[in-house]
Amino acid sequence: MIRNVNTDLVAGSLGLALSAGFWWLIDPEITHLSVVFPEAMIAVMGIVSALLFFKGLSKTAERKDIFAEGSNVRVLVTGIFFFGWVAGIAWLGFFVASVLAMSLLALYLAWARRRVKPLTFVAWVGIVACEVAFFYLIFIRLLHVPLPEGWFF
Amino acid sequence: MDILLKALWALADPIVILLIFGGVTAGLFVGAMPGLTATMALAVLLPFTFTMTPLNGLVALGAVYMGAIYGGSFAAILVNTPGTPSSIATAFEGYPMAKQGRAIEALSVATVSSAVGGIAGVLFLLFLAPPLAVLSIRFGPAEFFWVAMLGLTLIASIAEGSLLKGLLGGAIGIMLGTIGVSPIGGESRFTLGFPVMQGGIEMIVALIGLFVLPELYNMAAQAQASLGEVSVDSQERSSFWRVTARVFAQPVNLIRSCVIGEIVAIIPGAGGNIANLLAYSEAKRASKTPERFGTGTTEGLIASETSNNVTVAGSMVPLLTLGIPGAPPDAVILGVMLLHGLRPGIELFTTSGVLTYAFIFSMGLAAIAMVPVGLLGARIIYRIIFKTPYFFLVPTIGLATIIGTYALRNSLTDVVIMLVLGTLGFLLKQIGVMPAPIVLGLILGTIAEVGYVQAVLGGASYRFAQLRLFENPLSWILIAMVVVSAAWPFLITLYRRMRSSGPVSGGEK
Numbered sequence: 001m002i003r004n005v006n007t008d009l010v011a012g013s014l015g016l017a018l019s020a021g022f023w024w025l026i027d028p029e030i031t032h033l034s035v036v037f038p039e040a041m042i043a044v045m046g047i048v049s050a051l052l053f054f055k056g057l058s059k060t061a062e063r064k065d066i067f068a069e070g071s072n073v074r075v076l077v078t079g080i081f082f083f084g085w086v087a088g089i090a091w092l093g094f095f096v097a098s099v100l101a102m103s104l105l106a107l108y109l110a111w112a113r114r115r116v117k118p119l120t121f122v123a124w125v126g127i128v129a130c131e132v133a134f135f136y137l138i139f140i141r142l143l144h145v146p147l148p149e150g151w152f153f
Numbered sequence: 154m155d156i157l158l159k160a161l162w163a164l165a166d167p168i169v170i171l172l173i174f175g176g177v178t179a180g181l182f183v184g185a186m187p188g189l190t191a192t193m194a195l196a197v198l199l200p201f202t203f204t205m206t207p208l209n210g211l212v213a214l215g216a217v218y219m220g221a222i223y224g225g226s227f228a229a230i231l232v233n234t235p236g237t238p239s240s241i242a243t244a245f246e247g248y249p250m251a252k253q254g255r256a257i258e259a260l261s262v263a264t265v266s267s268a269v270g271g272i273a274g275v276l277f278l279l280f281l282a283p284p285l286a287v288l289s290i291r292f293g294p295a296e297f298f299w300v301a302m303l304g305l306t307l308i309a310s311i312a313e314g315s316l317l318k319g320l321l322g323g324a325i326g327i328m329l330g331t332i333g334v335s336p337i338g339g340e341s342r343f344t345l346g347f348p349v350m351q352g353g354i355e356m357i358v359a360l361i362g363l364f365v366l367p368e369l370y371n372m373a374a375q376a377q378a379s380l381g382e383v384s385v386d387s388q389e390r391s392s393f394w395r396v397t398a399r400v401f402a403q404p405v406n407l408i409r410s411c412v413i414g415e416i417v418a419i420i421p422g423a424g425g426n427i428a429n430l431l432a433y434s435e436a437k438r439a440s441k442t443p444e445r446f447g448t449g450t451t452e453g454l455i456a457s458e459t460s461n462n463v464t465v466a467g468s469m470v471p472l473l474t475l476g477i478p479g480a481p482p483d484a485v486i487l488g489v490m491l492l493h494g495l496r497p498g499i500e501l502f503t504t505s506g507v508l509t510y511a512f513i514f515s516m517g518l519a520a521i522a523m524v525p526v527g528l529l530g531a532r533i534i535y536r537i538i539f540k541t542p543y544f545f546l547v548p549t550i551g552l553a554t555i556i557g558t559y560a561l562r563n564s565l566t567d568v569v570i571m572l573v574l575g576t577l578g579f580l581l582k583q584i585g586v587m588p589a590p591i592v593l594g595l596i597l598g599t600i601a602e603v604g605y606v607q608a609v610l611g612g613a614s615y616r617f618a619q620l621r622l623f624e625n626p627l628s629w630i631l632i633a634m635v636v637v638s639a640a641w642p643f644l645i646t647l648y649r650r651m652r653s654s655g656p657v658s659g660g661e662k
Contacts, residue, residue: 025345027341033335041327048321070374075374109373
């Protein structure tokens with residue numbers, strides 16, 4: 001996998017795409033007062049991005065190894081875990097989803113370094129449940145934050 | 154004088170001392186948790202103060218406020234996550250120190266600097282409240298716009314590597330800040346038709362996502378926590394007296410950071426979130442070794458932590474004298490004062506003088522209490538984080554960030570936004586667009602927009618409405634500061650080139 005990338009060119013292209021995207025999203029019927037500042041900032045972002053883009057085409061372009069540290073698969077799976085965790089909160093409720101997501105994420109990450117015995121994992125689930133219960137009680141009882149409820153509570 | 158002595162005597166009550174230590178400890182833990190802000194801590198404490206005497210209630214609030222702003226440095230140093238927006242710059246130096254096995258040293262430096270800042274803020278409040286209050290009401294929309302512009306020039310200082318990428322990050326942050334209902338026109342912008350996006354992107358949501366998520370992804374990728382074990386050498390350097398000596402060995406840095414913190418504090422709406430970045434930037438600019446910033450220098454850490462703690466008592470200047478909350482947590486304190494029949498103004502310093510001065514002194518005591526509480530807490534929290542295996546640390550920090558983000562507005566949408574921004578932040582970091590300029594743009598963009606549009610509206614009767622931005626002498630001073638600040642890197646480069654070419658030409662002669 002080629003990881004050495006012209007970061008100026010990538011950042012410039014991304015900035016130009018973002019500028020175009022924001023410009024396209026401006027509602028033509030919106031009043032001048034609401035749009036004067038964003039328009040000016042889109043212009044600034046466009047100019048900066050264009051400068052970066054042209055720098056990327058020049059000999060002084062910055063090149064860098066990206067995604068070069070550690071396992072990218074673990075990054076991807078961890079990201080999926082986080083998004084799944086939040087989806088689970090909406091469905092199963094905060095407590096159950098958090099215990100499930102945290103236990104499975106801990107198991108997955110630990111697997112990179114060692115094998116986990118079933119009994120060890122069961123103990124981890126207990127530790128995680130206590131941890132989540134601690135946060136749950138603080139937020140529900142002390143801070144009066146109504147955490148999302150799901151199938152159970 | 155009689156009032157001051159009575160105020161000091163009022164603090165001799167053991168209950169008050171207990172409230173100060175308890176408040177600082179509680180504040181420290183709240184501040185150390187990403188997403189839980191000082192404002193939230195005070196709001197939670199508010200109902201408990203109803204049953205207290207006015208002095209006890211105010212003392213507890215002041216101590217929690219002081220502890221929460223200081224507590225933000227713990228998360229910033231140990232997990233590269235500013236616990237509160239006031240400790241963004243703390244992460245720039247504190248986290249590299251922690252990675253080098255100097256976590257306790259960084260926490261000790263932050264503790265002593267915070268105590269110095271807290272005490273300095275109290276002294277400003279005691280001795281300079283009237284003139285500073287007059288200055289604070291001179292800030293109008295145009296001045297706010299220029300303050301925001303001044304803040305944006307900091308990008309040159311905090312952009313790691315490429316200035317252009319720093320500017321791009323700042324512009325992205327500003328644009329993220331424009332999502333939602335326009336602060337002046339009241340119309341929806343860039344919401345993609347989703348009603349939930351009308352509330353916009355909360356600054357703390359972005360802060361948590363952009364700083365925490367990339368760090369968690371890094372830990373997961375490398376299958377290890379990035380905190381280094383404290384070396385024996387660093388442990389020796391972390392002793393209270395040695396750290397205190399090192400902090401006070403930088404008097405100019407301390408004084409400059411205190412003054413910056415106080416000036417920012419008296420501007421209503423601005424606070425530790427801007428002060429710490431400004432002080433850090435100025436410390437870097439004034440340093441003889443600016444290239445070492447970002448690698449774990451105590452100079453930057455001292456500047457950030459001193460300035461943000463000055464703002465705690467400093468922001469009370471407009472509150473106690475004019476009734477204008479300098480920062481959001483001050484609004485809670487104002488509420489408690491009004492509840493107890495205390496009205497801001499001259500009466501507060503005469504008729505209710507004992508209570509007011511006792512409250513001010515209690516904040517000074519809270520700043521001192523931060524030293525024992527902080528130094529002990531630092532060691533305990535460090536050990537917990539260091540000893541926790543990375544495969545538990547990642548989900549635990551994830552839990553804290555998810556619950557902290559959710560609690561801001563009881564919104565799962567905020568949590569999704571945090572995750573999306575964090576993931577984008579991780580990707581942007583790979584190509585050199587760092588999170589700090591994005592957050593800075595988000596903080597200052599809204600201030601700049603409100604200031605600009607209000608000033609232009611105020612100048613509607615002029616031929617060119619924008620002239621309103623250049624009308625006042627205070628604006629001129631700020632404009633001059635913006636110009637100097639923006640041109641500074643180029644001036645320094647020019648100066649160095651001229652100096653380096655000097656001996657060569659001399660040699661040729």
